[in-house]
Amino acid sequence: MPARILIIGAGRSSSALIQYALNKSSELGWNVTVADADPSAAANKVKDHPRGNPVWLDVMKTNDRRELIGRADIVVSLLPAHLHLEVAQDCIRLKKHLVTASYVSHELYRLGDEARNRELIFMGEMGLDPGIDHMSAMQRINEIREKGGKIKAFRSFTGGLIAPESNDNPWGYKFTWNPRNVVLAGQGTAQYLNNDKLKFIPYQRLFKTTWDVHMEGIGDFEAYANRDSLLYREQYGLDDIPTILRGTLRYPGFAAAWAALVRIGLTNGDFPILDSEKITYHELMEAFAPAGPGSVKDRIAQMLGVDPNGDVMARLVWLGLFRKKKIKIPNATPALILERLLLDRWKLNPQDKDLIVMQHQVDYKLDGKLYRDISNLTMKGNDAEDTAMSRLVGLPMGIFVRLISQNKISSTGVHIPTMREVYEPVLEEMAEYGLAFTHKTVPLE
Amino acid sequence: MPARILIIGAGRSSSALIQYALNKSSELGWNVTVADADPSAAANKVKDHPRGNPVWLDVMKTNDRRELIGRADIVVSLLPAHLHLEVAQDCIRLKKHLVTASYVSHELYRLGDEARNRELIFMGEMGLDPGIDHMSAMQRINEIREKGGKIKAFRSFTGGLIAPESNDNPWGYKFTWNPRNVVLAGQGTAQYLNNDKLKFIPYQRLFKTTWDVHMEGIGDFEAYANRDSLLYREQYGLDDIPTILRGTLRYPGFAAAWAALVRIGLTNGDFPILDSEKITYHELMEAFAPAGPGSVKDRIAQMLGVDPNGDVMARLVWLGLFRKKKIKIPNATPALILERLLLDRWKLNPQDKDLIVMQHQVDYKLDGKLYRDISNLTMKGNDAEDTAMSRLVGLPMGIFVRLISQNKISSTGVHIPTMREVYEPVLEEMAEYGLAFTHKTVPLE
Numbered sequence: 001m002p003a004r005i006l007i008i009g010a011g012r013s014s015s016a017l018i019q020y021a022l023n024k025s026s027e028l029g030w031n032v033t034v035a036d037a038d039p040s041a042a043a044n045k046v047k048d049h050p051r052g053n054p055v056w057l058d059v060m061k062t063n064d065r066r067e068l069i070g071r072a073d074i075v076v077s078l079l080p081a082h083l084h085l086e087v088a089q090d091c092i093r094l095k096k097h098l099v100t101a102s103y104v105s106h107e108l109y110r111l112g113d114e115a116r117n118r119e120l121i122f123m124g125e126m127g128l129d130p131g132i133d134h135m136s137a138m139q140r141i142n143e144i145r146e147k148g149g150k151i152k153a154f155r156s157f158t159g160g161l162i163a164p165e166s167n168d169n170p171w172g173y174k175f176t177w178n179p180r181n182v183v184l185a186g187q188g189t190a191q192y193l194n195n196d197k198l199k200f201i202p203y204q205r206l207f208k209t210t211w212d213v214h215m216e217g218i219g220d221f222e223a224y225a226n227r228d229s230l231l232y233r234e235q236y237g238l239d240d241i242p243t244i245l246r247g248t249l250r251y252p253g254f255a256a257a258w259a260a261l262v263r264i265g266l267t268n269g270d271f272p273i274l275d276s277e278k279i280t281y282h283e284l285m286e287a288f289a290p291a292g293p294g295s296v297k298d299r300i301a302q303m304l305g306v307d308p309n310g311d312v313m314a315r316l317v318w319l320g321l322f323r324k325k326k327i328k329i330p331n332a333t334p335a336l337i338l339e340r341l342l343l344d345r346w347k348l349n350p351q352d353k354d355l356i357v358m359q360h361q362v363d364y365k366l367d368g369k370l371y372r373d374i375s376n377l378t379m380k381g382n383d384a385e386d387t388a389m390s391r392l393v394g395l396p397m398g399i400f401v402r403l404i405s406q407n408k409i410s411s412t413g414v415h416i417p418t419m420r421e422v423y424e425p426v427l428e429e430m431a432e433y434g435l436a437f438t439h440k441t442v443p444l445e
Numbered sequence: 446m447p448a449r450i451l452i453i454g455a456g457r458s459s460s461a462l463i464q465y466a467l468n469k470s471s472e473l474g475w476n477v478t479v480a481d482a483d484p485s486a487a488a489n490k491v492k493d494h495p496r497g498n499p500v501w502l503d504v505m506k507t508n509d510r511r512e513l514i515g516r517a518d519i520v521v522s523l524l525p526a527h528l529h530l531e532v533a534q535d536c537i538r539l540k541k542h543l544v545t546a547s548y549v550s551h552e553l554y555r556l557g558d559e560a561r562n563r564e565l566i567f568m569g570e571m572g573l574d575p576g577i578d579h580m581s582a583m584q585r586i587n588e589i590r591e592k593g594g595k596i597k598a599f600r601s602f603t604g605g606l607i608a609p610e611s612n613d614n615p616w617g618y619k620f621t622w623n624p625r626n627v628v629l630a631g632q633g634t635a636q637y638l639n640n641d642k643l644k645f646i647p648y649q650r651l652f653k654t655t656w657d658v659h660m661e662g663i664g665d666f667e668a669y670a671n672r673d674s675l676l677y678r679e680q681y682g683l684d685d686i687p688t689i690l691r692g693t694l695r696y697p698g699f700a701a702a703w704a705a706l707v708r709i710g711l712t713n714g715d716f717p718i719l720d721s722e723k724i725t726y727h728e729l730m731e732a733f734a735p736a737g738p739g740s741v742k743d744r745i746a747q748m749l750g751v752d753p754n755g756d757v758m759a760r761l762v763w764l765g766l767f768r769k770k771k772i773k774i775p776n777a778t779p780a781l782i783l784e785r786l787l788l789d790r791w792k793l794n795p796q797d798k799d800l801i802v803m804q805h806q807v808d809y810k811l812d813g814k815l816y817r818d819i820s821n822l823t824m825k826g827n828d829a830e831d832t833a834m835s836r837l838v839g840l841p842m843g844i845f846v847r848l849i850s851q852n853k854i855s856s857t858g859v860h861i862p863t864m865r866e867v868y869e870p871v872l873e874e875m876a877e878y879g880l881a882f883t884h885k886t887v888p889l890e
Binding site: 188189191194195197198199200201202203204205209228230262263264265268270271273274275279283286287288290291303334 | 633634636639640642643644645646647648649650654673675707708709710713715716718719720724728731732733735736748779
């Protein structure tokens with residue numbers, strides 16, 4: 001079935017998706033429109049592909065947006081999460097399928113009946129995390145169930161990091177996706193379930209509560225809890241599971257240093273700093289430091305309860321927080337100052353390779369014995385343009401668009417990719433793009 | 446000049462103000478309308494006073510509100526702070542004076558020119574803290590300036606506490622004003638100035654950063670920083686002062702225990718607890734506690750880094766946080782659960798006396814020597830109805846209404862009570878109601 005595909009958003013994570021759609025366009029009879037508020041961004045990705053069509057779109061202009069959506073069959077929204085709802089409402093009205101990589105909000109779930117009544121599929125969480133994590137987890141969970149295993153615990157960890165050969169900073173981290181999300185991500189309370197006990201972690205303790213995760217042949221990581229793990233009990237069909245936890249992976253030491261930024265107050269976005277354009281980073285740190293004798297750095301270390309010459313302080317110093325250099329951003333909140341600083345310090349160099357790591361741990365009982373099934377995924381990017389992040393976020397959406405356009409999806413309504421008719425073909429095709437999990441089962445106890 | 450006074454809000458802090466207005470009504474020719482969303486609240490305060498008129502008002506109903514305001518000359522708003530702006534806009538449109546005890550917002554200040562053009566006075570921060578603190582501070586500051594002193598530091602601390610004879614709980618605290626404000630107060634970042642250095646304290650450290658305040662003949666207190674002290678440099682005419690700090694007073698030990706509630710996550714209002722109506726307080730604490738061996742109480746103590754049998758834990762236990770009693774509030778956030786619990790545990794008994802304490806420390810240089818001028822205020826209430834809080838919040842507004850109605854105020858625009866024409870007569874009349882500061886000057890160094 002020929003199809004008109006509309007991709008809204010041509011930013012950082014769109015490259016692999018747009019490339020996939022253009023590559024498949026002849027074979028599948030697709031016309032691919034790429035819309036962005038920055039006309040050159042869309043043009044740069046589409047280039048002069050005969051089946052590609054870059055257009056300018058201010059997504060807040062309702063009429064322009066609706067006109068574009070009206071001329072498509074399948075819409076992929078790469079917009080910031082809070083803008084999906086308006087696109088989704090247009091898709092209901094104009095009877096178009098919708099695909100996104102963002103978390104599905106309560107508001108979006110509420111459109112489920114309307115989508116179903118119009119025989120539409122709205123697929124959210126169709127990227128990497130959330131996305132490939134759901135699909136690969138469901139595959140493992142269903143395999144274990146089919147051999148008669150009773151699942152006792154599910155833990156899943158994902159990280160978008162920097163490959164060891166490109167890791168030239170003490171944080172082991174550079175930006176491979178939206179920087180603002182890194183600074184402000186999950187300032188709410190995380191929740192998970194441990195041995196049938198509900199667990200809450202408020203943001204002020206999130207980076208103090210970490211799990212060690214070892215990946216054989218790759219290395220050691222640390223994980224902190226990712227949002228609301230409880231939502232996935234029902235989604236994964238694990239309603240009576242006693243332990244469920246989703247976490248985010250970082251190289252060891254990241255969390256303790258980030259906890260220091262939180263405790264100092266640098267992640268607060270609630271008020272602009274007085275005279276922020278005039279003061280230096282050093283003066284900013286002085287403002288957050290307790291009064292007393294000693295250098296600002298020593299007083300910050302003392303307040304944090306860490307060694308002034310230890311790893312946490314080394315990371316803060318490396319960021320340039322104690323430099324006598326002017327901040328030069330007028331009317332800025334601490335969070336904005338931190339974001340701009342990190343944008344500079346955690347910038348991906350053109351030749352840098354990123355690294356995606358994922359681990360699922362599924363504990364299950366079979367014939368009276370307890371086992372742990374461990375699946376590991378790693379993927380490296382080629383450089384700052386062709387990142388593993390862009391591939392693993394974008395390709396699942398592209399493949400899912402193919403499945404819709406080939407009438408291979410029977411589900412309708414608002415979903416995340418936990419159905420077999422979705423995860424099997426998507427993971428199968430992803431293998432062609434290098435997606436490979438290693439599996440291992442170890443006895444527990 | 447006879448005047449029609451409209452008091453909007455007949456809640457907890459309105460008693461002394463309404464009583465003052467009714468008592469003065471014959472002498473001054475006032476008619477006093479008291480409006481509230483709860484018709485019995487207004488009627489109970491006005492009783493059958495011949496010059497009093499209780500009315501029912503849903504303040505969100507614009508037409509009803511405007512009609513009432515249109516029939517008044519002077520409006521006193523005791524509404525929650527976020528509702529003042531609409532009343533203020535009505536007062537601009539209908540040419541009425543306005544008095545409130547709340548902090549003046551940026552939005553309210555922006556009405557200054559319009560108020561001035563209409564020869565109206567909008568007086569905010571006309572209660573106790575803010576209010577009497579501003580007036581008494583300005584009086585001291587101006588006295589010191591007039592004798593030639595150069596002011597080097599200003600620190601001001603206020604607390605609404607419970608009198609020692611009614612203090613029967615380990616927190617030394619009961620509710621004498623809006624409970625929600627106590628739980629959610631100042632979740633932003635506090636700022637002050639110390640030796641010409643700007644200082645920030647984010648909420649997550651606010652209760653860990655305290656100052657000892659001794660009041661001669663009364664006792665020892667601890668203070669934590671109150672919002673943005675810097676705003677008052679200009680307001681007090683202290684633009685070049687190197688040190689300025691406003692703080693909130695509590696009995697010693699309160700801040701460390703409140704810091705524990707913050708760290709646990711109980712002041713977070715961002716998400717509702719799963720099944721909050723079904724779980725117990727003990728299960729709630731289990732959800733916030735780290736996993737591991739030992740009782741929930743021991744694990745919470747360990748996480749907080751405090752003695753499991755020490756003062757902090759004793760305060761948490763006394764609140765009932767470890768009881769196996771159901772919470773029974775559906776869809777509640779931790780902050781709401783805490784607020785309801787505190788409402789019960791920190792309830793003022795009918796015979797309880799409250800205690801207001803205030804201390805200003807003004808450091809100044811005179812003839813080459815450095816001095817500290819210390820002013821102390823204390824006032825006790827009679828019982829849970831006739832509180833010192835209600836008097837000290839309400840009477841300044843009542844007296845200021847008198848000054849307006851007697852044409853004794855020449856200022857127009859949006860103000861806080863730092864002008865001599867305001868603070869002198871208000872403090873003078875307040876003395877009749879028992880307001881008395883003690884003063885002492887000590888040499889420094």
